[in-house]
Each structure stands twice: as C-alpha cells, then as structure tokens.
Amino acid sequence: MLEIDIRHRQGDFRIESAFTTGEGLTALVGPSGSGKTTLANIAAGLTRPEAGHITFSGETWFDSERNIFLSADRRRIGYVFQEGRLFPHMTVRQNLHYARHFRPTRTDEAADARLIDLLGIGHLLDRRPAGLSGGEKSRVAIGRALFSAPALLIMDEPLSALDPARKAEILPHLEYVRDETGIPILYVSHAMEEVARLANRVVSISGGRVVAEGEPGAVLGGARPMPDDMEPATFISARISHHLEGEGLTVANSRAGTLYLRRGAAEPGDWVRVFIAAQDIILGIGEPGNLSALNRLEGSVSSVTERAGSIWVTVDCSGEVVLAQVTRHSAARMRLTKGQPVSLLFKSVSIDTQGLFRRHEARP
Amino acid sequence: MILSDEDWVALAISLKVAVVASAASLPFGIAVAWLLARKSFPGKSVLNGLVHLPLILPPVVTGYILLILFGRKGVIGSVLDQVFGIVLSFRWTGAALAAAVMGFPLMVRAIRLSIESLDRGLESAASTLGASRFDVFRTVTLPLIMPGIITGTILAFAKAMGEFGATITFVSAIPGETKTLAAAIYGYTQVPGGDAGAMRLTLISVVVSLAALLASELLARRVQVRTEGRDA
Numbered sequence: 001m002l003e004i005d006i007r008h009r010q011g012d013f014r015i016e017s018a019f020t021t022g023e024g025l026t027a028l029v030g031p032s033g034s035g036k037t038t039l040a041n042i043a044a045g046l047t048r049p050e051a052g053h054i055t056f057s058g059e060t061w062f063d064s065e066r067n068i069f070l071s072a073d074r075r076r077i078g079y080v081f082q083e084g085r086l087f088p089h090m091t092v093r094q095n096l097h098y099a100r101h102f103r104p105t106r107t108d109e110a111a112d113a114r115l116i117d118l119l120g121i122g123h124l125l126d127r128r129p130a131g132l133s134g135g136e137k138s139r140v141a142i143g144r145a146l147f148s149a150p151a152l153l154i155m156d157e158p159l160s161a162l163d164p165a166r167k168a169e170i171l172p173h174l175e176y177v178r179d180e181t182g183i184p185i186l187y188v189s190h191a192m193e194e195v196a197r198l199a200n201r202v203v204s205i206s207g208g209r210v211v212a213e214g215e216p217g218a219v220l221g222g223a224r225p226m227p228d229d230m231e232p233a234t235f236i237s238a239r240i241s242h243h244l245e246g247e248g249l250t251v252a253n254s255r256a257g258t259l260y261l262r263r264g265a266a267e268p269g270d271w272v273r274v275f276i277a278a279q280d281i282i283l284g285i286g287e288p289g290n291l292s293a294l295n296r297l298e299g300s301v302s303s304v305t306e307r308a309g310s311i312w313v314t315v316d317c318s319g320e321v322v323l324a325q326v327t328r329h330s331a332a333r334m335r336l337t338k339g340q341p342v343s344l345l346f347k348s349v350s351i352d353t354q355g356l357f358r359r360h361e362a363r364p
Numbered sequence: 365m366i367l368s369d370e371d372w373v374a375l376a377i378s379l380k381v382a383v384v385a386s387a388a389s390l391p392f393g394i395a396v397a398w399l400l401a402r403k404s405f406p407g408k409s410v411l412n413g414l415v416h417l418p419l420i421l422p423p424v425v426t427g428y429i430l431l432i433l434f435g436r437k438g439v440i441g442s443v444l445d446q447v448f449g450i451v452l453s454f455r456w457t458g459a460a461l462a463a464a465v466m467g468f469p470l471m472v473r474a475i476r477l478s479i480e481s482l483d484r485g486l487e488s489a490a491s492t493l494g495a496s497r498f499d500v501f502r503t504v505t506l507p508l509i510m511p512g513i514i515t516g517t518i519l520a521f522a523k524a525m526g527e528f529g530a531t532i533t534f535v536s537a538i539p540g541e542t543k544t545l546a547a548a549i550y551g552y553t554q555v556p557g558g559d560a561g562a563m564r565l566t567l568i569s570v571v572v573s574l575a576a577l578l579a580s581e582l583l584a585r586r587v588q589v590r591t592e593g594r595d596a
Contacts, residue, residue: 087490
C-alpha cells in the first residue's frame, strides 16, 4: 500500500502530511486550497517534496535522506486528471495505447476489448479528443490510465467538470474499477456524494495537514473536523427487503432498524449505504405521537458535544452510531445526557436518491 | 521569360543557401527556444539578447562581426580552418551562415511562443504513462509545437532568400559561389542596361517567396488540424 510522510513548501503554503492508503478506494478530501492536488502530484512523482519518504508496496519511491526520487514515468501509476488531459494530436485508440510503448505489458486483447466495452468507448476509438463530449473524455481518460497497467491509480476530481447526469453515468465505471480490477485508488475529491459512494477509506486534509483518517463513516460523521464545504452525515448499511408497490418506497433492514427509502435502482437483496445528513434528523424523547415522518429509529445518546454553534449528538442504535445536529436551545430543553433513550425521526425523502449507494461488497 | 545562365546560377545558390541555412539552424533553434521558454539559468537574458542581436543591428554590422569571427584569420574561423580545414569566408557555406544568423531570431521567436503556449499538463500526463523525458519531448512536445516549428522555419527560409547586407559584407558576391539572387539584382542595378535583368530576377524572387508562403500555409493548416485534434 501507499505510505506517504512528507513535508513540502509551495510559496507560503506548507504541506506536512502523513497517511496511508488501504485496499480499494482511499478518498483524499478537503476544501479547495487544502493541498489535495499537490499531495496527489507528490504521490505520482510529478512534484518532488522537500523532505520525507514515500513507499508503495515495499518499494521506495521517495526518500530525502537517501536521496531517492523515482520520477513519474518509473512509478507504474495511472493518473486520471481533473481535465482529462487527453493528447489532442492522437486518436482515442492512440491515447489508450500510449503507455504500451513505454511499459511493455503482456497484451491481453480480450481484456482490452472488455474494458473498452465496459467504458462504452468502442465507437470513439478513431475519433480525436476535441470532438468528444465531457463524459466521453472522462471515460477515455479512465481507460487510458487503466491501459497503462498501473499498480496504483490516482484520480484528481475526475468528475468535477461534469454535470450531475454525466457524473451518474461515470460513477458505476469507477465502482467497477474499484471492485473488479483490484487496483488501489487514491481519489481526490471534495464532493460528499462521490466519497460516500466510493470510498473504503477517507483521509481528510485541511491547510496541508491530515486532520482525520479512517473509515468513511467515522471521518465524514463529523466526529472530527470536517472540510468546510462538507456537511456531517451518517452512513448506515442496509439490505433491501422489498418495494412497496405503488407508493414509490423501498423497505430496507439495517442494524439500527427498518428504514423506508425512496425507491431507487437497488433491488431486494442488495446492500446499500444510506446517507443521512445530521441536520435532517429530529430527536424525540418518549412517545412522539402521530407523525408523518416514516423513519423512526430507537437508541440511546452516546455523546453530546458543542461545536461551531451547534450541538452534535451521537446516538447508538444497536451498534450503529447516528449523528444528529440540534440547536443549543433544544438540547437544553430536552436535557440530553449520555445514556438517555431517544427516538430519531426523519422523512423518507431525506434519504435522497443521491444518498442511496450500492455497497461494493456484501456485508457478512 | 528567359533567364541567363548566370541568373539560373544565382537562383540555385539562393535556394541552396536558404535551404541549408534554415535546415541547419532548426535543431539549434528548437534547443534555444526550449531553453528560453522553459529554463531559468544565469545568463539567460544575455543569450536572449545575443539571439535577437541580428534583428536590431544593421545587417552590414552583423556581416562585419561574422567576418571578424569566422574570417580565415578570425577567432573562430582560424580554428575551423587549421583544425578542421573548413573555410567559410567567401564561400557559399559562409553565405548560409550569414543567412542562418539573420533568420535565427525569427525562428527562435516563433518556436518559443508555441512552446510557451503548450499545455504542460499534457507532458505530465505522458510521464505518468511511463514516458521518459526524451519520450515526452518526442511524442508530445514536438508534435504539438509543430505549427510553430513550421512557421519559424519558413520565416527563416524567407529571410535567407532575401538576405543581402550581412551576406555581401561577409562573403562578397562572387559569381557561381556567393552571388545570390539579391546580390545579382543589386549587380544589375549597378550597370547600364541592367533593368531588364533586375526585373526578371525580381519576378523570380516574388514567385519563390510566394511559393514558400503558400507551402507553409498548407503545411501549417494540415498540422494544425492534427494538433488541435479535430477529426480530419
């Protein structure tokens, strides 16, 4: 796996970061200007840091003390850039095969054809990049990185230039890459829905420093400082039970209890990762009476903390920790204390379809 | 229109000098343009000034400096003569050198501009795909700056075709050796009854210059389509 521990200065901006990537997709999140892209370039060998060391699967890529620096072309990485960076003077086919000239690998024509097919770029092979749409360019850029047979994929906001419809079109391809190729991915992003859907592990960066590192639920759940433009949220794994025909609803079972979701693409038996924004949850004590909110989970308060003018309450629902945000006034009125039994209420609509994500592996 | 044998010879010399001058200076032009566009090093402004000097100096002065440096008794010329047996002064090769020096700033400028406008992200992308620095230059940089290279080469060729002052100062106008088209036209204007000859050669040089311009336009357009990546 990739281990980075570096110090770097760019003008007045200092980066001092250490983190490791895990299996699958590691998301590097943070507000713009936090040093994410610089770190990605350092990992790729496009930027040489001032000091520190970088190793990948036991191979030293950078070590300032031993004066080792492997340039990008010798690191066996695939890099998907924000702007695609397809070579304008080559056809799509030539772009895809470019790396083959320099990193001779055993060409497996069937595998190539399968990849081209999966990315849906077969009809574009003889075209030049200037004539492609944004979504097509993105798919070709992903294909080109994969064709270079990388040991590590680095993706720097590969979807940020696309509109929501195109994003939705590319996301399944990224899931495929993560799940089927087995290539570890370092994924730079500040889009919550992408990270929520894709990440196996999250590293949160702020001001050039790592502020949190670990499971997506723990890092994005607001337990630690969050990037300014991301809202804390809870992720709950649930398995689709059945659809309520005619009502546009889907029933799913989770450790925390039964959830009513707006009907999405998932089918009974599928595992989904449900995303609930902390501000969408209503806390109740005792029997809340007859409410329109469909979802009701029971648990007990495990912590109450004050941060940035709000009270953050974590509630343990049979082992699934859910984060809720309430005002100071409500917290005082309800006398929320640790161990207090509470109900969590939220509408089915508050689990929007963007938040309904397929999990990459079935939970045991 | 009938050209005299002497006219044909002058045309041939001019073409030879211009082709050799622009072709031989091209590798140096690319290298210097790349240095000026990409590298920062001590003496960069001195190099930049030296390259542009022939553009601002009177051509006669440039020719005289070449004579001092590359003449048989010159600082560099004597070494070339004694060590390598190469003589430039009063030879057509000297005319090519003079033409190359005069056209060099135009060539470097055009290539440098195209290097500076190149998206360096494409070069980074190539290196992440396993291309060494030389491979990146060969497969990405060079093809993408080709319009600039063509423009620069044609400018240098056109300058070489028309070069007069530095050439005649450095290598004189020896018939059959260094008497170029421009020198021949000048020669005709200096003798009584030479008007017809001067007019003939003037027409010839107009035709050659237009042909070069046309060829470069066509070539540049083809390359442009390729580098801009439109589907041809």
